[in-house]
Amino acid sequence: xxxxxxxxxxxxxxxxxxxxxxxxxxxxxxxxxxxxxxxxxxxxxxxxxxxxxxxxxxxxxxxxxxxxxxxxxxxxxxxxxxxxxxxxxxxxxxxxxxxxxxxxxxxxxxxxxxxxxxxxxxxxxxxxxxxxxxxxxxxxxxxxxxxxxxxxxxxxxxxxxxxxxxxxxxxxxxxxxxxxxxxxxxxxxxxxxxxxxxxxxxxxxxxxxxxxxxxxxxxxxxxxxxxxxxxxxxxxxxxxxxxxxxxxxxxxxxxxxxxxxxxxxxxxxxxxxxxxxxxxxxxxxxxxxxxxxxxxxxxxxxxxxxxxxxxxxxxxxxxxxxxxxxxxxxxxxxxxxxxxxxxxxxxxxxxxxxxxxxxxxxxxxxxxxxxxxxxxxxxxxxxxxxxxxxxxxxxxxxxxxxxxxxxxxxx
Amino acid sequence: xxxxxxxxxxxxxxxxxxxxxxxxxxxxxxxxxxxxxxxxxxxxxxxxxxxxxxxxxxxxxxxxxxxxxxxxxxxxxxxxxxxxxxxxxxxxxxxxxxxxxxxxxxxxxxxxxxxxxxxxxxxxxxxxxxxxxxxxxxxxxxxxxxxxxxxxxxxxxxxxxxxxxxxxxxxxxxxxxxxxxxxxxxxxxxxxxxxxxxxxxxxxxxxxxxxxxxxxxxxxxxxxxxxxxxxxxxxxxxxxxxxxxxxxxxxxxxxxxxxxxxxxxxxxxxxxxxxxxxxxxxxxxxxxxxxxxxxxxxxxxxxxxxxxxxxxxxxxxxxxxxxxxxxxxxxxxxxx
Numbered sequence: 001x002x003x004x005x006x007x008x009x010x011x012x013x014x015x016x017x018x019x020x021x022x023x024x025x026x027x028x029x030x031x032x033x034x035x036x037x038x039x040x041x042x043x044x045x046x047x048x049x050x051x052x053x054x055x056x057x058x059x060x061x062x063x064x065x066x067x068x069x070x071x072x073x074x075x076x077x078x079x080x081x082x083x084x085x086x087x088x089x090x091x092x093x094x095x096x097x098x099x100x101x102x103x104x105x106x107x108x109x110x111x112x113x114x115x116x117x118x119x120x121x122x123x124x125x126x127x128x129x130x131x132x133x134x135x136x137x138x139x140x141x142x143x144x145x146x147x148x149x150x151x152x153x154x155x156x157x158x159x160x161x162x163x164x165x166x167x168x169x170x171x172x173x174x175x176x177x178x179x180x181x182x183x184x185x186x187x188x189x190x191x192x193x194x195x196x197x198x199x200x201x202x203x204x205x206x207x208x209x210x211x212x213x214x215x216x217x218x219x220x221x222x223x224x225x226x227x228x229x230x231x232x233x234x235x236x237x238x239x240x241x242x243x244x245x246x247x248x249x250x251x252x253x254x255x256x257x258x259x260x261x262x263x264x265x266x267x268x269x270x271x272x273x274x275x276x277x278x279x280x281x282x283x284x285x286x287x288x289x290x291x292x293x294x295x296x297x298x299x300x301x302x303x304x305x306x307x308x309x310x311x312x313x314x315x316x317x318x319x320x321x322x323x324x325x326x327x328x329x330x331x332x333x334x335x336x337x338x339x340x341x342x343x344x345x346x347x348x349x350x351x352x353x354x355x356x357x358x359x360x361x362x363x364x365x366x367x368x369x370x371x372x373x374x375x376x377x378x379x380x381x382x383x384x385x386x387x388x389x390x391x392x393x394x395x396x397x398x399x400x401x402x403x404x405x406x407x408x409x410x411x
Numbered sequence: 412x413x414x415x416x417x418x419x420x421x422x423x424x425x426x427x428x429x430x431x432x433x434x435x436x437x438x439x440x441x442x443x444x445x446x447x448x449x450x451x452x453x454x455x456x457x458x459x460x461x462x463x464x465x466x467x468x469x470x471x472x473x474x475x476x477x478x479x480x481x482x483x484x485x486x487x488x489x490x491x492x493x494x495x496x497x498x499x500x501x502x503x504x505x506x507x508x509x510x511x512x513x514x515x516x517x518x519x520x521x522x523x524x525x526x527x528x529x530x531x532x533x534x535x536x537x538x539x540x541x542x543x544x545x546x547x548x549x550x551x552x553x554x555x556x557x558x559x560x561x562x563x564x565x566x567x568x569x570x571x572x573x574x575x576x577x578x579x580x581x582x583x584x585x586x587x588x589x590x591x592x593x594x595x596x597x598x599x600x601x602x603x604x605x606x607x608x609x610x611x612x613x614x615x616x617x618x619x620x621x622x623x624x625x626x627x628x629x630x631x632x633x634x635x636x637x638x639x640x641x642x643x644x645x646x647x648x649x650x651x652x653x654x655x656x657x658x659x660x661x662x663x664x665x666x667x668x669x670x671x672x673x674x675x676x677x678x679x680x681x682x683x684x685x686x687x688x689x690x691x692x693x694x695x696x697x698x699x700x701x702x703x704x705x706x707x708x709x710x711x712x713x714x715x716x717x718x719x720x721x722x723x724x725x726x727x728x729x730x731x732x733x734x735x736x737x738x739x740x741x742x743x744x745x746x747x
Contacts (some may be wrong), residue, residue: 129482129483131479160516161516161518162514162515162516162518163516165513165514165516166514170514172514172515172516172518172519173518174515174518174519179482179519180511180514180515180518180519182506182507182510182514184502184506187475187502187503187506187507189475190471190472190475190476190479190503191475191476191478191479191482191507192479193475193476193479194475194476194477194478194479194480194482194483195479195480195482195483196479197476197479197480198479198480198483198484198485199483200461201435201461201462201480201485202433202483202484202485208479220471220499221471221475224467224469224471224472224475225472225475227467227469227472228466228467228469228472228476231466231467392513393512393513393516393517394512394513394551394552395512395552395554395576396512396520396574396575396576399620399663399664400620400664400667401664401665401667
């Protein structure tokens with residue numbers, strides 16, 4: 001039977017709600033806390049396929065830790081986790097204001113995603129290396145990197161370790177396991193795999209952690225990383241932070257509205273799972289499991305951290321122009337700080353009063369660091385990085401043509 | 412002993428790997444097979460599969476993973492099978508390898524060598540013949556090297572491996588087996604029967620950033636590199652002009668002293684390269700010569716290059732700037 005060909009039409013993915021709509025997460029299926037099983041460390045990707053479609057959650061709605069992923073972290077560990085997240089949030093708040101005050105050019109905060117980087121960092125050892133994006137500053141905060149150094153970088157002042165060369169928050173801190181951030185997305189993912197391969201070639205015990213956002217999984221760097229990580233069994237943890245939004249583009253665009261980001265791992269035979277990114281305990285447990293696999297020579301693990309970018313992408317966009325009003329409040333996985341706080345209170349180790357007190361103390365601590373950084377300078381005042389530094393470190397030894405140009409520039 | 416460029420490159424890898432266990436070599440077909448041009452033959456067998464290995468077909472993956480390894484503390488020497496295939500890795504080279512030291516304030520560095528066969532002359536059409544050197548010389552933070560004979564290939568590669576920064580190492584594939592001078596209809600003298608095929612067995616380096624005067628002359632300076640060093644000599648001989656020929660060897664950093672001294676002496680300058688003309692490396696050389704030697708010049712600086720078209724297949728020899736075009740341009744420059 002012959003039919004006339006029908007005209008084709010292009011499908012363009014769009015989120016369920018945009019400004020003017022009521023926020024709606026009814027399609028978002030959230031398993032109960034404690035439901036997800038914990039596979040053996042050497043489980044095959046095939047045997048845990050279902051975990052790429054479910055979500056590992058530990059803290060239930062009452063703030064109780066339940067299920068096989070409970071690690072029994074000490075109260076001190078939990079308190080320092082809470083403190084790290086609060087520090088990061090306070091730091092972000094101050095720096096956002098500093099940017100609005102014109103003290104720096106640009107800023108990006110981790111609001112709502114604090115648990116992902118802060119919890120993950122605690123499962124790494126000295127010498128392990130993160131290849132982060134711009135929204136994992138918690139790796140530095142939880143790793144004990146001095147806040148003032150971060151601010152020196154943000155202000156590009158005379159003490160900026162990056163000598164004024166990089167935009168704010170594109171930190172580099174080798175001694176703290178934090179690789180230099182590039183700014184063009186996705187490139188770090190394959191470098192993390194290469195770093196991990198290097199560790200394996202050298203017979204070392206160190207592992208790498210790769211970081212990428214939901215949007216950048218579309219880049220070919222992600223694909224190459226998966227191929228290399230699976231081919232060479234690289235000791236790397238492959239993190240995808242799905243915070244629902246790539247600037248104004250919803251996460252459904254990058255995954256074609258089907259499957260999940262974790263499911264991307266299946267084609268490569270990489271054990272893959274999703275975790276509640278707003279649940280400090282769940283992130284910690286899953287990260288520990290994946291890091292242990294890497295250390296045991298069992299190769300890469302893909303983790304999709306399901307979270308929500310509660311703020312704008314950066315100081316250069318206004319999310320109310322592309323997201324439904326109140327979407328952040330409607331986000332069903334709640335706020336990571338609130339949830340860990342509730343858990344500590346439930347354990348009898350914390351209280352609302354102590355929380356309020358801690359908030360004040362932490363803000364004072366951040367202000368103190370800020371005062372010290374600003375005493376050196378900001379982008380627009382005080383002692384700034386030297387323009388002579390433009391020419392330094394392009395190469396280990398300055399070649400003649402740069403010596404000439406530096407003289408011409410007057411330095 | 413006598414070696415081809417292929418053997419000289421293989422030998423450089425071998426010596427570097429024996430000397431420093433941080434040196435690792437990988438790329439497509441590089442391990443078991445020893446490379447499609449055999450430049451890594453025998454290395455996997457000698458040093459084991461974790462120091463010389465095959466990769467998936469992903470230039471992005473090869474260079475990106477090498478950057479991570481270099482940051483870890485190893486010294487990767489990677490092969491891109493043909494320079495024409497390097498573009499998927501371009502972001503990693505330009506935005507990452509080239510800038511890592513600078514952007515991290517020296518916190519991380521990228522000691523890395525990216526080797527790739529370049530240039531035409533093998534009926535490789537548009538995807539096996541390109542000369543992309545100016546895409547690298549335009550990038551701050553990279554060094555770009557192209558040898559023209561076995562002795563330099565070995566010394567320059569060992570210098571590149573010792574270098575603390577990323578080096579793009581372009582190998583003129585038409586020279587792999589002998590000094591091809593552009594006369595495609597004549598047999599080439601193999602390196603084994605050529606004095607420039609004499610390569611010392613020991614470890615030595617040829618410094619980056621130093622050009623070599625391969626033929627002294629008084630009437631005109633020819634600036635060239637790679638395959639065209641030999642083509643330029645043929646062209647000068649056929650034109651019967653007393654040309655001074657400079658093999659640049661390293662494009663960045665460029666040996667401006669040697670260039671300037673020569674042009675000031677001869678008063679004329681012809682630049683010869685295979686790559687397309689517009690915004691090619693010859694444009695940079697031309698600008699340099701006119702600004703530093705302007706009052707010594709007796710004729711306009713002239714470029715003999717590939718045409719600004721994709722590299723053709725069947726019409727290869729009408730595209731390739733062979734000795735006849737070099738000779739013709741030399742004569743023209745001398746008539747001014």
